[in-house]
Amino acid sequence: MIRAGIVGASGLAGGELIRLITQHPDLELTFLGGSSHIGSRPAELHPGLRIDPGLTVQPVTEDIADLVDVVFLATPAPVSADLAALLADRVPAIVDLSGAFRIRTPELHDRWYPKVKRRADLADRFVYGVPELVAEQLPDAALISLPGCYATAITLGLAPLTLGLGLELRTVVVDGKSGSSGGGLTLRTADLHPFRSGAIAPYAPTGHRHAAEVGDFLGRSKPGSIGSLSMSAYGVSHVRGLLTSSYVFTNDAISQRELQRAYLRFYKGHRFVRVRRHAETLIPVPDPQAVLGSNFCDVTVLLDEEGGRIVVLAALDNLVKGAAGQAVQAANLRFGLAEEAGLTMQPLMPA
Amino acid sequence: MIRAGIVGASGLAGGELIRLITQHPDLELTFLGGSSHIGSRPAELHPGLRIDPGLTVQPVTEDIADLVDVVFLATPAPVSADLAALLADRVPAIVDLSGAFRIRTPELHDRWYPKVKRRADLADRFVYGVPELVAEQLPDAALISLPGCYATAITLGLAPLTLGLGLELRTVVVDGKSGSSGGGLTLRTADLHPFRSGAIAPYAPTGHRHAAEVGDFLGRSKPGSIGSLSMSAYGVSHVRGLLTSSYVFTNDAISQRELQRAYLRFYKGHRFVRVRRHAETLIPVPDPQAVLGSNFCDVTVLLDEEGGRIVVLAALDNLVKGAAGQAVQAANLRFGLAEEAGLTMQPLMPA
Amino acid sequence: MIRAGIVGASGLAGGELIRLITQHPDLELTFLGGSSHIGSRPAELHPGLRIDPGLTVQPVTEDIADLVDVVFLATPAPVSADLAALLADRVPAIVDLSGAFRIRTPELHDRWYPKVKRRADLADRFVYGVPELVAEQLPDAALISLPGCYATAITLGLAPLTLGLGLELRTVVVDGKSGSSGGGLTLRTADLHPFRSGAIAPYAPTGHRHAAEVGDFLGRSKPGSIGSLSMSAYGVSHVRGLLTSSYVFTNDAISQRELQRAYLRFYKGHRFVRVRRHAETLIPVPDPQAVLGSNFCDVTVLLDEEGGRIVVLAALDNLVKGAAGQAVQAANLRFGLAEEAGLTMQPLMPA
């Protein structure tokens, strides 16, 4: 058994990590860390979870190195930055779910994460962990930075165009729609149920740092493949799951048939990315409700001939494939386990 | 009192017309028509409405001309086309809420409404009724075609750019998000509560006829002002209200300050369009929940300098400003009433 | 015009009072008071409202007596108690929406409102304002205490049995179900959208002070008419509207037909209470969605012969008939206006 610790156990991503690790055949939960709720048991903070009552939330010190083989940081970016520095050479593997180490380009990092001082020594050691795209780098990776929830969907949606087909994407306009769990549990009046229910909240209409992250990663992976990439993000009236719509303008000619084939080919063998036809089921897909609770990312690509664009839709559960599930997937690869170990749960639909 | 009739009384737009007309100080509801539910009373079909029990749904014949000064057609486009032909010269005013007469350009009409044979004689007599943009044409207009719900929001959002500022919009990408009431009451498994709740349903990912309608109208109003306009439409997990996001690329340079001023100037004196700053209240706006039940359309314009685009957001209640409310507003102008007569209700929030 | 002031303008009931008063033909909003958000304009706090920008939130002093004919207190009970003492003999009418003066029996008051010191001098001057039941006391009433939202529904549901039919209700079990707006805007993790959406929250399973209030009022109105009355309250997954189910056991024999007739007779002439048959429309009623945004209380009475009980269901909008709407209704009667003045809006459904 691989011994796993979670820091940030009281938040939503922390709870989801507990859910997945306690269901995992090869991981064992041995440490829960946090800076608040010290002494609390997980079931007090996460009302649904069944968990052995012995574990309680504890402060994080370097001594946790004795307790864990891997530590998942579900902490705010500044905290993750500090903890990574503390634990980097003491713990065999760190999987950071925050944005602290996502953006590699220094000036981009500083711009989008002004409160997280960049640590050049550490930053370059982190692998940007979209398992489908960097699978060969994950075995033995000591430091893994998980992409953002939106960034995961956008990147998995666009990669077949740039990395697979080699298209040059002149302009990409991303419209992201997310449920309320994407905002965490911070107490804000706008996030109380009366105001958040029924909303279409344009909370980031002119930019989102996940877009910068996608540009940074795809640009490094294939220089010149993306011209401009802009994004707007909206909160809609459900709890879990997001959809990203990437509207792509390219000068390269391509047919719907070629697109579909390229996507199928690109994700062949990657069980967590499902390339789906828009009308293959009784609801239009991709729709995040069809991946709820699972580690799937459903992707659909459509040529809009009249609009002169390619429409790429990607849906995932922001707490699973967009956070805790992808973290476990990366850890699986890190430790040589089956990629899908502990992640075989089917989507829960309807819910 | 202006005597008003409604055809299509059993649907959602029909119910909303009943709501507004029974609250209107100068309109009197004198006829309810339909092809089904003959003999039913409105309260059986619309569980909330209080209405004098004398009115029941009746078949439509040319004799209704004796009963009404204005008839609102809340009927499917093919039915509206037939009824307009039947009633056009018998009733002083017809307000059609369907798409039968929205698109003026014949080939565009035939493409998007292939099942609605175009009647050239009638088509050219219809005024495309966005009151804010065609106010001078509405007095004495005998035939009024109401824009679609999305089209209203998109058009009100873009008009200050094209008609006000005279910009040339090279590329416009529209992302529309709507609640479930936009789909009416047709029985479809995908629209049952278990499947529609929690959904982000990409139901029209590569095109929507409301986009064609916007292009047709704005193109006629100011030839050359719009290059390409593409649209994708999504159903999200609430009932009433929509938001359109128009991502605009233009070669013309303009500042946020100029944009804001231009929008305020363009809608000065138009009480139903509220030009709002994104952060002026405790939730980000525009958000359809802030216009719920009212005839307002809230519009926000933002320069995304880094993205090289203008972001125009417009929110409205699809059954009010996107349908019944705008219909009443147009009828008010048609009959010389105050534009806001019967439409002064405040938004209902939270709900 | 009657000049109206609102204290507690930043809360949900305060916002609803603004909505209703700004739509009212005979009331004029002349003062907004509060202890926080001083200087704020209502539209900042209530994102949907249109309101003249001159009014801002101000501290309450006795000087407001010059500005208002009636003041609505949408404040916590301890604040209402203090403000009532301050303003009682200075302002022609006070309508208190809190629980400060609802329970007349001293020991009951002290038990359920231990933090609100009972002021015997004031308490006995307050009229308990269910307009349908105390209409004759409201003209010229200087001090009006509005019932709680649940209490309004329960009382209107039971009154025809006790006050109308004279039954003795041996045991009444009340199950109350409310949307999230009933909880106000206090910041609590459990009320954030992710946790409140999808919930059936048994927040008051063994008692609720609204039950005490009902027992106190009905007991005073007709001594001995109610044996035991217990209540459990639940938060369910919508925003606005509540339903109370009163399961009534009585030794008196009565038929469904007699019950229906008695309810119709009892509420004859009271337009805001609609006695409805369970299956009279396409959804089962009463359902709070069928009264949304309106001042209606829909009531249905059913004899459950096999269960040996009478089932009384009552639905209302907790912010309208359960708070601001009933407050305006009471003020209308106080000032000799038409009871329905400013309250003729139809329900908004679907929403």
Add this chain to the structure above:
Amino acid sequence: MIRAGIVGASGLAGGELIRLITQHPDLELTFLGGSSHIGSRPAELHPGLRIDPGLTVQPVTEDIADLVDVVFLATPAPVSADLAALLADRVPAIVDLSGAFRIRTPELHDRWYPKVKRRADLADRFVYGVPELVAEQLPDAALISLPGCYATAITLGLAPLTLGLGLELRTVVVDGKSGSSGGGLTLRTADLHPFRSGAIAPYAPTGHRHAAEVGDFLGRSKPGSIGSLSMSAYGVSHVRGLLTSSYVFTNDAISQRELQRAYLRFYKGHRFVRVRRHAETLIPVPDPQAVLGSNFCDVTVLLDEEGGRIVVLAALDNLVKGAAGQAVQAANLRFGLAEEAGLTMQPLMPA
């Protein structure tokens, strides 16, 4: 591997059975049956599920006996009755999720299931499958009738009082609240999202056949333990999960402490029933969101001293512990597998 077949594969319970069986370590899905959608693949009908594409929906004949060790009937009661007769002596185990064989008392059966002719020969062979209460009868049971979703919750909630403590429950009033998935996928206007969202629908205000089922089972298990049991059922505004509130009046005296201990003792060793304290977590429990997607039934018992009653609350996922999960749990016991095999998934919360 135990070979499992599902009949009624296109419905919600059928989909949930597919979800659970495809995740089960010891069950193998070998047959999908139905009377509609013949030839369809499960993923077309259940948009989220990943499943080997070889299986398609097929008509049911007696030949399926060669393909399955156990068949789950997720079919309407009349269909289940016919299929049980067809397959009873051909298939080693039948688990029927319908109401066809739930009520043992003939006259009660005929009254609540008038369209399902009682087959005396078969009826007496069926075990009423609440595993926690009849565990010793399930090994080798050839015919298992699963309780209804409400009945499961009510029975698990009351059993510690009657079977454990031996109390005599003079009067029990049950109030059941369920999400929309309880109504299945039948096309009804009232169940379209616009009308079902935001509803508190009193769909069975004066009785529900699940109450008859509970009375029948508990009455047989302990004659005289329940006097009158009445029920009202409501649809509330979420999708999955139900809560039953049983308000119990008894002449027997008991303390909160004794109740709590009795419940803990009664369910000791039964991992799927969690006896929880009302305030043990940051939301009040039991709440169905805290068991979502899992096979847990959370139960809380509270003495309401002032109300003179015991309040028993029970929450479960109507598609899991209320249907497919309990079916798998019963099959596990039938075939000597671990009771929790395939059912160890944690609740998904928030969702």
